[in-house]
Amino acid sequence: MTGVRHLYAHLPFCSSRCGYCAFVVETGGLDRRDAYLDAVIAELDAQEQKLGELDTVYLGGGTPSLMRARRIGRLLESIHPGLAADAEVSMEINPETVDHAALRAFRAAGVTRASIGVQSFQPHLLAALDRGASAEQARAAVECAQDAGFESVSIDLLFGVPGQTPADLEADIAVVRELSPEHVSWYELEIKPGTALERIGTLPPDEDASAEAYRRVVDVLEDAGYRWYETANFARPGFECRHSLGYWHAHDYLGIGVGAVSTVEGRRWRNASGVDAYVAAAGQPSQTNEDLDEDLRRRERWMLALRLEEPIDIARLGEPDHPENFDLLRTHGLLDDEPLALSREGRFVQNSVLHRLMEYA
Amino acid sequence: MNSVNQEHIRNFCIIAHIDHGKSTLADRILQLTNTVDEREMREQVLDSMDLERERGITIKAQAVRVLYTAYDGQQYQLNLIDTPGHVDFSYEVSRSLAACEGALLVVDASQGIEAQTLANTYLALEADLELIPVLNKIDLPAAEPELHARAIAELVGEDPASVLKISAKTGVGIEEVLESIVTFVPPPTGDAEAPTRALIFDSVYDQYRGVVVFVRVVDGALDGKVNLRAMQTGLTFDAEELGVMTPEMVPTGSLKTGESGYIVTGLKDLGELRVGDTLTLSSNQAEEALPGYREVKPMVFCGLFPVDGDDYPALRDALEKLSLNDASLVWEPETSQALGFGFRCGFLGLLHMDIVRERLEREYDLDLLATTPNVQYQVTTTRGDMKPVTSPGDLPAPTEIEFIEEPYVRCTILVPKDYVGAVMGLCQDRRGVYVGMEAIEQRQQISYDLPLAEVVLDFFDQLKSRTRGYASLDYELAGFRESPLVKLDVLLAGEPVDALSMIVHRELAYARGKHLVERLRETIPRQMFEVPIQAAIGGKIIARETVKAKRKDVLAKCYGGDVSRKRKLLERQKEGKKKRMKHVGSVEVPQEAFLAVLEFGDDGNSDK
Ligand SMILES: Nc1nc2c(ncn2[C@@H]2O[C@H](COP(=O)(O)OP(=O)(O)O)[C@@H](O)[C@H]2O)c(=O)[nH]1
Ligand SMILES: C[S@@+](CC[C@H](N)C(=O)[O-])C[C@H]1O[C@@H](n2cnc3c(N)ncnc32)[C@H](O)[C@@H]1O
Ligand code: SF4
Numbered sequence: 001m002t003g004v005r006h007l008y009a010h011l012p013f014c015s016s017r018c019g020y021c022a023f024v025v026e027t028g029g030l031d032r033r034d035a036y037l038d039a040v041i042a043e044l045d046a047q048e049q050k051l052g053e054l055d056t057v058y059l060g061g062g063t064p065s066l067m068r069a070r071r072i073g074r075l076l077e078s079i080h081p082g083l084a085a086d087a088e089v090s091m092e093i094n095p096e097t098v099d100h101a102a103l104r105a106f107r108a109a110g111v112t113r114a115s116i117g118v119q120s121f122q123p124h125l126l127a128a129l130d131r132g133a134s135a136e137q138a139r140a141a142v143e144c145a146q147d148a149g150f151e152s153v154s155i156d157l158l159f160g161v162p163g164q165t166p167a168d169l170e171a172d173i174a175v176v177r178e179l180s181p182e183h184v185s186w187y188e189l190e191i192k193p194g195t196a197l198e199r200i201g202t203l204p205p206d207e208d209a210s211a212e213a214y215r216r217v218v219d220v221l222e223d224a225g226y227r228w229y230e231t232a233n234f235a236r237p238g239f240e241c242r243h244s245l246g247y248w249h250a251h252d253y254l255g256i257g258v259g260a261v262s263t264v265e266g267r268r269w270r271n272a273s274g275v276d277a278y279v280a281a282a283g284q285p286s287q288t289n290e291d292l293d294e295d296l297r298r299r300e301r302w303m304l305a306l307r308l309e310e311p312i313d314i315a316r317l318g319e320p321d322h323p324e325n326f327d328l329l330r331t332h333g334l335l336d337d338e339p340l341a342l343s344r345e346g347r348f349v350q351n352s353v354l355h356r357l358m359e360y361a
Numbered sequence: 362m363n364s365v366n367q368e369h370i371r372n373f374c375i376i377a378h379i380d381h382g383k384s385t386l387a388d389r390i391l392q393l394t395n396t397v398d399e400r401e402m403r404e405q406v407l408d409s410m411d412l413e414r415e416r417g418i419t420i421k422a423q424a425v426r427v428l429y430t431a432y433d434g435q436q437y438q439l440n441l442i443d444t445p446g447h448v449d450f451s452y453e454v455s456r457s458l459a460a461c462e463g464a465l466l467v468v469d470a471s472q473g474i475e476a477q478t479l480a481n482t483y484l485a486l487e488a489d490l491e492l493i494p495v496l497n498k499i500d501l502p503a504a505e506p507e508l509h510a511r512a513i514a515e516l517v518g519e520d521p522a523s524v525l526k527i528s529a530k531t532g533v534g535i536e537e538v539l540e541s542i543v544t545f546v547p548p549p550t551g552d553a554e555a556p557t558r559a560l561i562f563d564s565v566y567d568q569y570r571g572v573v574v575f576v577r578v579v580d581g582a583l584d585g586k587v588n589l590r591a592m593q594t595g596l597t598f599d600a601e602e603l604g605v606m607t608p609e610m611v612p613t614g615s616l617k618t619g620e621s622g623y624i625v626t627g628l629k630d631l632g633e634l635r636v637g638d639t640l641t642l643s644s645n646q647a648e649e650a651l652p653g654y655r656e657v658k659p660m661v662f663c664g665l666f667p668v669d670g671d672d673y674p675a676l677r678d679a680l681e682k683l684s685l686n687d688a689s690l691v692w693e694p695e696t697s698q699a700l701g702f703g704f705r706c707g708f709l710g711l712l713h714m715d716i717v718r719e720r721l722e723r724e725y726d727l728d729l730l731a732t733t734p735n736v737q738y739q740v741t742t743t744r745g746d747m748k749p750v751t752s753p754g755d756l757p758a759p760t761e762i763e764f765i766e767e768p769y770v771r772c773t774i775l776v777p778k779d780y781v782g783a784v785m786g787l788c789q790d791r792r793g794v795y796v797g798m799e800a801i802e803q804r805q806q807i808s809y810d811l812p813l814a815e816v817v818l819d820f821f822d823q824l825k826s827r828t829r830g831y832a833s834l835d836y837e838l839a840g841f842r843e844s845p846l847v848k849l850d851v852l853l854a855g856e857p858v859d860a861l862s863m864i865v866h867r868e869l870a871y872a873r874g875k876h877l878v879e880r881l882r883e884t885i886p887r888q889m890f891e892v893p894i895q896a897a898i899g900g901k902i903i904a905r906e907t908v909k910a911k912r913k914d915v916l917a918k919c920y921g922g923d924v925s926r927k928r929k930l931l932e933r934q935k936e937g938k939k940k941r942m943k944h945v946g947s948v949e950v951p952q953e954a955f956l957a958v959l960e961f962g963d964d965g966n967s968d969k
Contacts, residue, residue, distance in 0.1 A: 008921055060920075187918045211912030231915050247921040261922040268925060290925060300928055307919065328947050332890035351914040352889035355938070360931040 003052025004264055005084075006246040009040060009075060010257030012062035012275060014094075019130035022192035024259030024273045025062050035279045036257075037071050041078045042283025043256045043271075050254055050264055054083045056243035059091040059111070065098050069105030076110040083110075088242045090115050090154075095133035095141035103141075103148035113241070114145040115154040115185075121175045122168050125161045130196065142179050152239045154183035159213040160205050161189050162197070169213055173220050180224070182239035186217050187232045215348065231307045231350065248304045250297065258285070266292050302358050306350045311339035320357040329353060365428075365438045367553070370619045371546045372577065374442040374457055376485060377467035378475035378833065382497040385529035386467060386538070387425075387441060391608070393535050394427040394439070423563065424460075424575050424621040426605040431543045439542060440621040442562065442577075444481075452657050453563065455484055456637050459653055460562040460577035460621060463491035463546030465538065468513055470496040470504035470526070473802055476775045476833035482516060492517045493525065493541050500528040512802040549579075549619025556647040557581030559616070559640040561591075564631060566685040570601075572628040576640060577621045579651060584615040588643040589624070592650035596633055597643050601625040631688040657689050659707025660768065660838070661714055661817050662751040664695050664732035664860065665721070666703030668952065669939065672727055673702045679725035680704060683717060690717055695752070699860040699945040700730055705752055711817055730943065730955050732860045736813045739766040739841055753862035756848050759899055765864075766841040768813040771796065773806060773835045780828040781805050787823055791815035792866055810839055814864070849874055851881070852895040856946040860955060875904040882906040884954040889914065892948050 012026040013033060026032075057079070059072065067075075076089065083089070090113040091106060098106075103114065118138045119129055126135060133141070145153045157176070159169060176184060188210060191198050204210070218228050226234035230248060233241065246253060255262045259273040269287040271278065278285050292300070298318040305317055314320075329335035334346030334353055346353055377383040425441045444457040458464065464485045468478055485492055494513045496506050506526045514521040525541060527534030551558075559576040567573050576583075583589075583603055590597045602625040604612040616622045628634060636657070639650040667676050680692050690713075695705040708714040714734060721727050738750045741763045750756055772793075776784050781798075788795070788809040796808035811820075816836065824832045849870050851861035861881075865873050874896030881894045885908050892908040919927050942949040 006921075058921075185918075190917050208912065214913050214915075232918050244920065247919075247924070253921050255921065259922070261925075263921070263924070270922075296928070299931075300924055303928060303931060304919070304924070307915075334889060347915075349889040349911050349914040351916055351934075352911060354931070355935065356889070360928065360935040 004050050004252045004254045005052050005055040006058075006243055006251055006253035007051065007054050007056070007079065008058045008060060008243075008253060008255040008257075008260060009044075010062065010255065010260040010271075011040075011059060011064040011067050012036075012258050013066045014061065014063045015066070015132055016130070017196075018132075019128070019196040020189055020192065022195050023062065026258070026275045029275065030066065032275060032279065033067060033071060036275060037067070037075060039279045039282055039285075040075065040257050043285065044075075044078055044283075045080075046283045047254055047256065047262075048080050051079070051081065053081055054079060054087055056088045056246060057083065057090070058243040059089070061092050063094045063097060064091050065093040065102070065106070069102065069109040072106060072111065073109035088113055088151075090241065090243055092117060093141065093145070095137045098141055098144070100144045100147070103144050103150075107148050107150055112151045113154065113183075114148070114150045114152075115156065115183075115241075116141050116145060118142065118155045119158045120161060120164070120168070121172050122164075125158075125164055125168060128161055128163050129158070139175065139179070142181060146179070146181070152182040154185060154241065155179070155181050157184065157186045158189045159186065159217060160210050162202050162205075164205075164213075166213070166216075169216060173217070177220070177224055182236050183241060184221060184226060184234040185232055186221070186234065188214065211348075218348075227309065228347075229309045231347070245308075248308055250301045250304055263292070266294075266297065268292055299358055299360060303354060306342060306347075306354050309341070309347070311341040314340070321359045322357050325356045329356065365436060367551075367617070367619045368548050369435060369437045370440070370548055371437055371463065371542050372440045372442060372461045372549060372619070372621055373463040373465065373542055373546050374444050374461045375465045375467055376444060376454075376458075376478075376481035377497075378469070378472075378477040378481075381467050381469040381472065381475070381478075382529045383443075383467055386465070386495075386497060386527075386535075387443065389529050389532060389535045390439075390441060390539065391425065391427060393532075393539065394429050423565075423608070424577075424606055424623070425608045426621070427607075429539055429543070432540060433543075437543050438620070439539070440577075442621060452655060453636060454481065455488065455653065456560070456562040458485055458488040458490060459651075460560055461488075461490055461546075462549060463493060463542065465493050465495050465542070466513065466517065467495045467497050468509060470499050470506045470509055471501045473505075473509045474512055474516065474775070474804075476773055476835040479516070479773065479775065479801070479806065480835040480837075486517075491546050493538070493545055494519065494523070495525045495527055495538060497527055497529050499526045499533065500531050509802070516801075551578070551580045551618045553581065553618040555580040556645050557583060557640075557642045558647045558651055559583060560651050561634060561636055561638050561640060563636060564634055564688070566631045567625075570625050570627075572626045572631055572634060574624050574626060574634055574640075575621065576616070576624060578616045578618055580618060580647065581642070581645075582615060582617045583624070583640075583642075589640045590643045590646060591634055592639040592641055592647070593654050594633070594635060594638060598626050598628055601627045631685055635688070657709065659689065659691050659709060659737075660813060661708045661710055661734050661736060662705060663708075663714060663734040664697060664700070664703050664705050664752070665692075665718065666697065666700040666730045666732075666860075668728035668730055668943070670701045675725065676704065676721070676727055676729070679721050679727060680706070682725075683720060687717070689713070697732075697754075697860045699858045699950075700732070700943060703730075707751065711821070728940070730860075730952055732955060733863050734817045735864070736768050736817060738846065738864060740764075741766075750864075753848050753864050754859050756864060759847075764843050765846045767844050767846065769810050769839045769842050770813045770816055770836040771839040772809050772811050772816065774809070774824065774832050775801065775804050775806050776828050776832040777804050780831060781807065783827040784824065784832060787820070787827055791820060792869070811836075812842075812844065812866075813838075847898050849877075850897045851877065852893075852897060853881075853885075853945055853948045853950065854890075854892050855895075856948075857897075858945050858950075860945075870898055871903055874898070878904045878906040881954055882908055885948070885950055887911040888949060890947075 012024050014025045014027055016027050089111050091111045093114050093116045121135045123135050191202050221234040229240050252264045258278045261270045268290040271285040301317045336343045375383045423443050427439050429439050430436050442457050442460050444454045494517055499506050510521045510524040525537055558580045559578045561574045563575040565573050588599050602612050603616055605622040637654040641647040667673055684690050689709050691707040692704045695703055740748045740750050742761050743763050793809035793811045799806045845867040846864050847867050849863050849865050850857050878894045878896050891910045894906045895902050896904040941951050
């Protein structure tokens with residue numbers, strides 16, 4: 001085998017925790033960045049034999065941009081056998097942590113794709129989310145990134161934020177159209193257990209309002225020339241995130257760093273969270289394992305595949321549990337033929353469709 | 362336990378509206394006669410099943426023998442025969458009464474006479490019992506003993522002064538009750554020399570001993586392990602053990618004329634020996650059975666389906682086990698297109714249905730769906746034959762029907778005068794035929810003949826809510842009557858759903874159909890496509906609603922670290938659906954939808 005071609009590295013440091021965030025995050029403790037990086041590289045070395053030439057690298061967090069270009073460069077150089085010539089190297093960037101020079105430095109260190117966590121351009125929504133960046137900083141970061149020579153710039157946005165009116169959504173849409181990045185991820189805000197938003201009793205918006213917002217986002221971005229290639233992801237043709245597509249195509253991937261998840265040859269494991277323990281483990285972090293049998297894999301492939309715009313490749317996915325329901329889906333205009341794919345309407349209700357086709361026992 | 366001579370036997374029962382204190386009084390009597398010593402005294406020893414205790418209802422009558430030395434210095438054998446307290450079991454009540462010579466008529470001094478007080482009183486008078494009126498709960502601050510004493514006295518035709526005033530809770534007046542039993546209840550009059558006749562007034566199934574019947578020896582005696590013959594069914598069997606309940610089973614080897622006790626039969630099927638039948642000796646048979654035998658027929662039917670189809674065998678096992686103890690429960694396999702494999706079950710009444718269902722769910726841990734309860738219709742076809750129909754699906758095509766008859770019941774409702782209008786409105790809505798009205802104490806007794814089908818829907822709930830809980834209801838079967846009935850079908854996404862069909866009066870069909878589709882629209886969640894809901898009669902759509910399609914159903918973001926979690930979320934969604942939803946054709950229908958057909962509420966009939 002050629003080995004794993006997708007690498008994820010989790011870089012957990014953040015200045016503070018945002019109100020909606022449930023990721024493995026380490027607030028403060030920036031003085032441990034080098035020690036942490038040493039441990040990450042040690043883990044990378046320990047797992048080296050699993051890797052092939054890498055097609056994609058994703059530096060996620062936390063706030064990877066807090067690691068500074070020097071460390072990012074060191075990390076990328078530590079990868080063996082190394083990156084393919086046209087490898088995609090994405091990095092998450094928080095607007096308030098970067099300026100022109102910093103972005104150029106990341107680019108020079110080998111980052112090809114800047115993913116900027118904007119969330120919204122509306123001050124009151126940024127406040128509601130406890131974000132560190134102002135609307136101006138968000139816009140500036142995107143513009144600087146576009147100027148810094150990345151192959152692709154992506155921005156993350158949210159809908160369903162408490163207090164977000166249809167007018168607020170339109171305002172964000174207008175800025176996105178104006179900035180016109182290659183890629184947009186537009187997620188619905190989830191109120192996750194344990195977050196500040198949950199603690200203060202934030203309720204999700206009502207079903208109809210959230211459906212309208214979602215459909216509006218899809219309509220507008222398609223209209224602006226983006227491909228709605230995944231449930232929450234939009235790209236100008238050719239600028240899809242190859243790393244994420246790796247996940248959605250159920251490829252193997254190696255994840256390193258605190259809380260990182262890997263899936264390699266039917267085994268999935270998750271590193272423990274906690275930076276101190278991770279550093280102490282020096283490349284041998286404690287892990288929890290999950291064995292995935294072929295049946296589980298097949299269910300996951302279907303779950304992931306229906307998120308995508310591309311045709312449904314039954315030969316790759318395996319038979320669905322209820323092929324008899326294809327007809328029902330066709331009758332109701334949720335499935336297209338030649339090639340077999342969810343229709344546009346079908347994609348809006350993909351979760352219902354999935355339950356009709358597959359058993360999740 | 363020593364026998365006494367026939368002159369010193371008293372067979373009696375306690376009749377009371379539910380909660381008026383029958384069980385408490387029974388406990389007191391046992392305590393006072395030292396049958397149960399204080400230490401052993403469980404609360405309400407006569408109710409054996411936990412569920413019944415919780416609901417405060419006694420389903421199975423039992424007989425308890427106590428010895429009491431009266432003020433006259435003589436020892437008496439008192440046989441207390443417990444009676445079921447609910448209208449569903451009125452036949453069983455009547456058999457219990459037939460085993461007695463007297464009855465304590467217990468009325469709550471704070472409540473006064475209720476519908477079951479009346480119903481049971483009439484039954485007791487019909488059975489020629491000596492009635493001893495007792496006002497209970499005089500310790501309650503809200504008690505109005507004088508007021509209610511006058512009313513009871515009038516009801517039984519006695520002097521108000523003769524009404525005993527007691528508190529089963531504090532023990533006040535219990536001895537007077539025992540003395541009255543000794544003084545006023547006549548001893549049994551059976552002929553000791555005649556061929557043996559014993560009335561079966563109850564039966565239970567014991568896991569270890571098989572069927573145990575409770576009998577009252579009317580003539581002759583039972584002695585030893587004799588061979589017995591049930592006169593109505595012809596069944597013969599050996600008495601394995603004879604004895605009395607104290608309330609523990611105590612073998613006595615014999616039961617004499619006038620005594621009550623139990624017989625262990627060794628039979629395995631409760632259905633083989635019927636309550637109301639007469640036992641005689643195979644070797645010396647009586648000529649005529651005791652009067653009053655009636656086969657108990659189920660009056661209310663519904664389909665019971667496991668929510669999870671895999672539970673079908675477990676449901677069958679559970680029904681088999683319940684039937685061991687409940688001969689009046691009948692069931693047969695039924696297949697529904699919508700609900701899969703299940704059973705059509707017949708019950709004595711609504712309460713019986715509720716109890717069975719609850720026991721199945723609780724004791725056997727089953728999740729069940731019940732279809733709309735039905736009564737048994739009698740359909741006369743154009744070919745002239747008569748066909749009983751208990752399921753809407755079995756109704757012949759309209760062209761093959763000459764006419765349909767449905768069972769009616771005579772309902773006796775007792776309410777404070779202020780609510781007479783509300784009750785009459787309800788009865789009128791439910792196709793009631795006014796029979797009469799009579800003042801009883803401060804209240805009105807209203808009689809209506811109503812189609813049983815209307816009573817088994819939500820009549821009782823409606824009655825309670827329209828009278829703020831003040832109304833009490835009793836009913837008895839009042840024959841079959843011809844009615845213009847039609848089958849109302851429900852279609853989901855164009856497909857008829859058999860489990861939602863019902864048989865309704867033609868004039869109510871439109872309102873019912875409309876109400877039903879509205880309720881279904883509220884209960885059925887949005888699906889990935891639009892779901893039309895239609896009500897139809899004979900192919901003609903009479904009402905329509907639509908459940909709109911979902912506009913969005915996606916799992917939010919999903920990245921590499923998230924796959925297992927998202928998959929588990931799907932598993933939880935699926936699990937939740939499996940619990941709550943039934944696939945009916947292409948539509949996912951929550952269980953509550955099947956209950957929707959049960960509730961017609963205030964407007965189900967009136968907005969014609
Ligand atoms: N205060 C008071 N409560 C009583 C008396 N007798 C029974 N109760 C209560 O009334 C309720 C119903 O009594 P129960 O014997 O179960 O009634 P049954 O349904 O007729 O058997 C119970 O809560 C009893 O404790 C009494 O004399 N005084
Ligand atoms: C790994 S996260 C954090 C990246 C970066 N630290 C930031 O905050 O911009 C990547 C993206 O996930 C999305 N995200 C985080 N929490 C979310 C939530 N509770 N609901 C929906 N999307 C969320 C945000 O759009 C965020 O930019
Ligand atoms: S900056 Fe990003 S990773 Fe850090 S706490 Fe906020 S949302 Fe979470």
